[in-house]
Amino acid sequence: MKIAFILGGSNYVQSLYRVTIDCADALRDQGIEVDFIFWEYPGQLKANDRxxxxxxxxxxxxxSKFFSKVFASILGKHIYYFLFSRFFxxxxxxxxxxxxxxxxxxHGQTCIPMHKGVNKNFVVVHSCxxxxxxxxxxxxxxxxxxKIYQKIYGSKNLLTVSKDVTSDMLTGIGAQPLTIEEIYNGFNFERLKSEMQRPCSLTLxxxxxxxAGRPDRTKRFDLLLKAYAKTSKTYPLVIFGDGKRLNALKAQAADLGISDNVIFPGFCKDLLxxxxxxxxxxxxxxxxxxPTVIVESLISGTPVVATDAGGSNExxxxxLGRWVVRRGDVDSLAKAIDDILLDPPEVSEKDVAFLDYRRVAKKYADCAHRSMERTNGQ
Structure with missing residues (x-):
């Protein structure tokens, strides 16, 4: 059997690759050939990747850059992708x-420019x-x-990485897929624990x-700063990530009077x-x-407080569910931070055993077999 994970404009250091490589390795161990396919150069190619x-x-x-820039500026990027999909x-x-x-x-948004070619294959939806x-x-x-996104995701075989993403696709987008089911991101716990033992290059x-994360409007680091300002501040707060909103967050920390307690190291290449x-x-x-960061935290033995966004409840x-609070609730987030530090729970990879990469790889293999059966049945 031969399959491909199409990551498109991603590369080897970005999250799409990080959350798929372990499953790809498990599939290869089963004798299944797996290629990663990129249309932006990802760096020195590995294995059979293309x-x-x-x-x-x-x-x-x-x-290519000029062609894309002209039409995307006129039409908007996703309308451009939508209209030129057959060409791509x-x-x-x-x-x-x-x-x-x-x-x-x-994987991810690669299906937007390629939606005309998905046919009976699979789209893996990684976010709401x-x-x-x-x-x-x-x-x-x-x-x-x-309407455009309903066309893109409609009449497709969708695989979503959490129940919340499934609900969002059906109700928020209003898509009508051929099929839709969850397929979690898979992780090699032993590999991650080994990498976590490597020293970090930053002084912390x-x-x-x-x-951690890109400081965009969805990560709500502004909310975190407000909540942290209400806590006892027993420990400093370190927010990893870089982006255009970072200066605004630093100004907010100053306004809240917590600049001495908050560190913004920027992007960290060895976050593990x-x-x-x-x-x-x-x-x-x-x-x-x-959220990959929640999975990595639990594997490392670090407890987590989270808002009820995406698959956090899963x-x-x-x-551990007592440390999930309503998104946007500053006071609840602050209280949870103080409370969990008073009596931190023990956590480990056992708390997310269902994400074992070998279990998730089996689901990919099952999907591929179904695709073969559909093709042979034509």
Whole structure:
């Protein structure tokens, strides 16, 4: 059997690759050939992975960049992707000789420019699209884009990384897929624990509360700062990540009088090494899919306080569920931070055993077999 994970404009250091590589390795152990396919150069190619330049998507040539920039500026990026999908798909399928694959898995937003070519293959949805894609839109523009996304995700075989993402796709986007089911991100716990033992390149306090991510409107680090200001501030707060909102967060920390207690190290290339000295991880997001940072925290033995965004409720279950608070609730988040530090629970990979990469890989294999059966039944 031969399958491909299509990651498109991603690369080897971004999250789409990080949450798929373990499952790909498990599938390869089963004798299944797995290729990663990129249309942006991801770095030195690994194994059988493929870099396929797509004119109008890839940024490696001036002509492709110019073509994309002109039409995206006129139409808007996703309308451009929507209208030119047949053009993009034809290039991809010609380059990869797609008939040699038994199943294709379009990860993340790769399905938007490639939606005309998904056919009976699979789209893996990693986040809640109604907020990410429609969140700032209003009126006729919101109606138009919602219709476009309904077309893109409709009549497809969708795999979502959490129940919350499933609900969002059906109600928030209003898509009518052929099929929809959950397929969690899979993790090799032993590999992650080993990497967590490597020293971090940053100079950090001996113990701290941490959070991480690009500081965009969905991560709600502004909410975290407000909540932290209301806590006893037993430990400093370290927020990893870089982006255009970072300066606004630093100004907010100053306004709240907590600048001396909050550290913004920027992007951290070896984030796994930072969990080791963290006494608590806090996820303050309004929107998530299946938060990798929560999984990594639990594997490292770091307890978590989280808002009820995305799959947080599916990761923090049983006794750990008491540390899930309503999104947007500053006072509840502050109280949870103080309370959990008084009596921190013991956590480990056992709390997320259902994410074992071998179990998740079996589901990918089952999907590929179903795809083969559908093809042979034609």
């Amino acid at each position: 870099y396929i330049p797509i004119f109008g998507l890839s940024k490696e040539t001036a002509a 798909t034809a290039q991809l399928y010609r380059a990869i000789n797609h008939d040699k694959y038994d199943a294709l898995f379009f 699209k109604s907020e990410n894609l429609l969140g700032k839109l209003k009126g006729v523009k919101r109606w138009l884009y919602r 306090p001996e113990a701290y509360i941490m959070s 090494g930072t969990y080791r000295n963290a006494v608590l991880y806090v996820s303050s997001s309004d929107v998530e899919g299946l 990761l923090l279950t049983g006794e």
